[in-house]
Amino acid sequence: MKKRFILFILMLFAICEARATHIVGGQLFITHNQDSYYNYNMGLTMYFDALNGNPGAEDPFVTIYVFRKRDNQAVGYLEAPKIERKSVNYANPLCGISTLQTYQITYSATVHLTPTEFSDPQGYYMVWDRCCRNGTITNIQAPGDAGSLFYLEFPPLFKNNANFKNSSPVFPEIKGDYACVNSPFLFDFGGTDADGDSLVYSLITPMQGYADKSNPSAPARGSSNYPRLTWVNGITVDNMIPGPAPLKVNRTNGMLSVTAGSIGLYVFAVQVDEYRNGQKIGTLTRDFQLKVVDCPKMDPPKLLFKPKGKNTYYTENEIITVKKDDPNCFEVMVTDPTVNQIVSVEGATVNNSKNYFTVLPAQFTTKVPNDTLKFQVCLEDCFVTYDNRPIRIRLVAQDGSCPFPLTDTLNIYIRRENSSNNAPSVSTSLGGDYVHVKAGVPVTFDVFGKDPDKDKLALSGRGQDFNMTDMGMEFKPVSGQASVQQKFTWVPPCNAKQGDTLAVDFKVEDMRCEGNPMPVSKPVYFIVDESPNRPPAVRTSLPIQEITYQIGSPQGITFDVLATDPDTNTIVLTAAGRGFDMKNAGMIFEAKSGVNSITSPYAWNPECILLDGQPEQAFLVDFITQDKSCAAATDTTTVKVILKDSGTTPFPEFPNVITPNGDGKNDCFVFQELPADNCQDYFKDVTIFNRWGKQVYYSKVRPNDWCPDKISGGYYYYVIQYTKRSYKGGLTILK
CATH class of the missing domain: 2.60.40.10 (Immunoglobulins)
Structure with a gap:
């Protein structure tokens, strides 16, 4: 049956007239349904005296009430129908007695609980309160008038802004066994938890609740301290079943043990507390009763x-x-x-x-x-x-x-003794059983297993007094028929101490007899030696580590940077500008890593802006190499680059006559001797006019020469503009 949980708006009272006489015990449960709209099962497992109980008191459904723990405020209730009734079995069916017969009755309903409606941090509890218990119980007063209250606490279903999922513990079916006077008796009351929570068990006085003979099924009330059963004289929670060894419970596994001293019917209760990450999140009570009889004396085999x-x-x-x-x-x-x-x-x-x-x-x-x-x-x-x-x-x-x-x-x-199966063998590709290693230096070799009978083999490795994985050793187990092979790899860590010896047992097992393999082992001993580290070196292809460069030069700055290491370590080559970012300055250099030697080119075409208005600027670039050994060493070389402006040169003396007649002599006005640009004064344009002021030639690009083969002879004048100066002159063209 699927129901939505009913929130309390108006409490409905439905009182059954029949008394649920002879309740033997039971417990409540709530379990989470993964990925379902009806996200919880709620119900009750109840044990009922099948011989002395009132059949009319076997309810077709039970009403389970839920309260908020903080203030005992009613939250809602659920009507759970009976879904199963069956007889409780004995551990040995041949040992049944006529005075002991019990039914296990289960009530359950699948419901939808909205997590945000159950978000109070202190959680909630559910109860079922009913009267009455078995009237022949020995260890409590007025047993036929005593009610049964089953109790279960559960955590909020919404906490820390997320749904909090939890299921109460699950218990195996209780056996209907009886104990014999003065004989040890064990009773398994332990359960399991679907969420992996820890369970802690303790004995408590059973709860009685508020139901009584006159009102056996009244709606439950919320309470922080429900009434408890009243023990007869001489009985406490420490000896609920008295005798040479009173009833005890194992706090860890829920196993009950007792050696009873007298016949009778004894009621008891176990509280099961549920812990997650060290925090208690739930609790429930389990009631039951144990019959103690006088058994014939039996001797073991x-x-x-x-x-x-x-x-x-x-x-x-x-x-x-x-x-x-x-x-x-x-x-x-x-x-x-x-x-x-x-x-x-x-x-x-x-x-x-x-x-x-x-x-x-x-x-x-x-x-x-x-x-x-x-x-x-x-x-x-x-x-x-x-x-x-x-x-x-x-x-x-x-x-x-x-x-x-x-x-x-x-x-x-x-x-x-072994009679027919020949032992396998294990060997390595090493020259011996002792390997000298250094921190940071890789060690690799192969391990072989072989069987003369060609049986199935399993090859594995194990450190003596240490975990191979913790030390960074790689050796995966492998299996095969007749022969196996696997590679061992290890880079000894930097904390490996000189003089230490680590032993690894390589084991091959003959798997002819599953469950009883024939093992053969071979140890390999790793001796940690001192790890002297020769430092790396870095240099450039420059003859000297200083460059003077005039901005505007046709060739940029280029050279190679070389890093070397005399050991077999991995080295890294990097560069850094002192007080400036190399990339922002336009320098091109790629960091690299490798073994033994690395080469990386450097290139730079400086621009005037880098002078920042000054006639010259110096730039220091550090080229650094570092090895990746345990005792890391570095080397640095520094290149100094001095940038200069080209300076101002005077205009040359230009000719005042040209003869563009095609004879190859004095045909053109040559501009090649114009002063070179510098950062402060650079070429802008050149303009040539005829004698009437009409422009006949213009260029914003520094020209090589001007050959006026299509212009008539006569007098012309020109203007050469730089950013800070200009040059004017006259020119006669003769044809």
């Missing part, structure tokens, strides 16, 4: 093993050696004092992922008191030990005792 050739039974501080020619099977015995008792035996290896042995037969039935039964443990070919490492077989014998089977465990340590 006993496992016995007498190694071949010995007259005494095996003790667990022995190692059994099985040679390659010995039989693959050996005999173990189990005894049980009870007649017609079914005894089963299971076995597993503790330090292997696969067992590689069998137990036959695996089940027996005793015929007489203290019957002794024999079975075989048979080892397979892959049950082999390497490097004198014994394999531990754990045998567990289990009988049919109630409420839980009684067991006995026998650990047998076996060292078995």
Whole structure:
């Protein structure tokens, strides 16, 4: 059923007349639905006495109320329908007793909760308040009149300007088992959290709420301190189930343990607190009741093993050696004092992922008191030990005792020789097992694995007393058939200390027997040597490191910068202007990096603006090279560039007659000898007029010459303009 959560505007009171008698326990839940409009499931898991409960009190739906924790203000309510009812099972179904039968009833609805409507920083809580509990409970006063209140706190659904998603813990189905007087009993009350939050468990006095016999299903009230059950005399939260070992809970995993001293029906509650990043974000209570009965005395089975050739039974501080020619099977015995008792035996290896042995037969039935039964443990070919490492077989014998089977465990340590599988080999491309290394200098070599039987191999590496990745070593595990190969690479870090020795074990494993590989290792030792660093050098192709350049020269400034390093380090070549930006000044130079040697060209065509009105300016450029070793060294060379203005030169004496007759002699008026430009005074234009003042020639570009072959003879005059001076003269053309 999909419902929108109903905000409280007007509370509707719907009171069911039937009393929910004989409530055994339960808990509330709220879970987030990822990427769904109906973004939450809310509900209740309730346990109900199937023998003594009032069938009419099994509600078709429950009403769950939500309150704001800060001020206990009602926020809304939800009607959740019953979606499932089933019987609670026993851990051993054959151990059921006629006076104990429980239903698990689940109520749930899928709803839409708008996160911004649940944004109060202190969070919210939901409750279900109902009367009444089982009237035969031993450890509380007036149990048939006592109500049950289930409680769950959840964090705001919107915090720090974002949706805050959370689900309450999920718990496995409770078993309907009973405990025996003066016998240890374990009860798993632990859960898991979908968000990865931490769960902390503690025992509390169960909540009673405000419901009672006269008003068994009244709407819940908000409260910061709900009423609790009243214990009978002598009972507290520390001994809710009294006895030689009163009820305790493991704070980490929720495992309950108790050795009860008297028969009875005992109610208890566990509080589960939910933590995220060290902050508590939620809590819930789980109620239940445990029946303690007087059970017949039962004795556990006993496992016995007498190694071949010995007259005494095996003790667990022995190692059994099985040679390659010995039989693959050996005999173990189990005894049980009870007649017609079914005894089963299971076995597993503790330090292997696969067992590689069998137990036959695996089940027996005793015929007489203290019957002794024999079975075989048979080892397979892959049950082999390497490097004198014994394999531990754990045998567990289990009988049919109630409420839980009684067991006995026998650990047998076996060292078995290899019979048919040849060992692989591991080698490297190094000349030996010792490698001298220096900080910052790369080390590379290959590691090889080979198997004479052509079995599947796995090759890996592991640092002795250090993590390879933390040290920057690169060696990825690799697998293959018959042979494998992988490259090892390491640049020792700068903090590697001279004299240190690091050992890496390169291991190849024969994977013929999955779960029990045959390993062979080869260590390589890295000895850190001193890392003397010879500094790099930088120079230019200039004969001297000073250049005087006259602005306006036809050729710019060019030279090469060269950096070298006597070691194998990476070097970097850069440049910087002293007090000026090289790029803004028009200088062209590219920073470079490389190994051993680098060359980068420098070029510059200075302009007048760089003189800033002065006759000359000096520019210093530092060319720097630095190596990338751990003890970084640098070298610098400086080039000084002096920029000068060209100065002012006088106008030359121009001829006053030309004869443009095509004989190649004195045909043109030559301007090549005009004064050179400088930053203060430079050519603007030249104009030639006839004797009546008419312009016959004009140029803004400095001309080479003027050859007036299409102009009539006569007298002409000219004007040559510079920015700060001019020159005027007359010219006669004879034809």
